[in-house]
Amino acid sequence: MANTPQSKKRARQNERRNDVNKARRSRIRTYVRKVEEAIASGNAEAAVAALRAAQPELARGVTKGVLHKNTVSRKISRLAARVKALAV
Template sequence: MANTPSAKKAVRKIARRTALNKIPRTRMRSFIRKVEEAIASGDKTAAQDALRAAQPQIMKAAAKGIVHSNTASRKVSRLAHRVKTLG
């Protein structure tokens, strides 16, 4: 437990930042889930549309510092590869 005033303030700041970061992170994960569900169903056009919608959300999360830019690029790349290999 935080004892000093600065540590108590840091706890408040972290809680506030976590709450703000939660919204775009959840949004990004929802878009990724939609792509993965479309891939699982085997529908290539739906998967392509879902990927086209998910890519800006993933990169926006990276731009805001929610995820690292390399992580975002890797996620987009792997999803694109899986969509491309669909029959």
């Protein structure tokens, strides 16, 4: 258990930050899931729209420190490739 005032404060900050990060990760996953569903349904227009909405959310996850830059880059790249293949 935290003993010093600083470590108690850190524990409180970590709890708050954990909740914020959890909500942010959930939001990102929702956007990615919408792209996946649009791809699965075969609707190219919906997939493009969903991807356009998901990209800024994923990028925001990087700036907020929730996800690693390369992870997001890889996810966007793979989703974009699948959406492009759907349009052909």
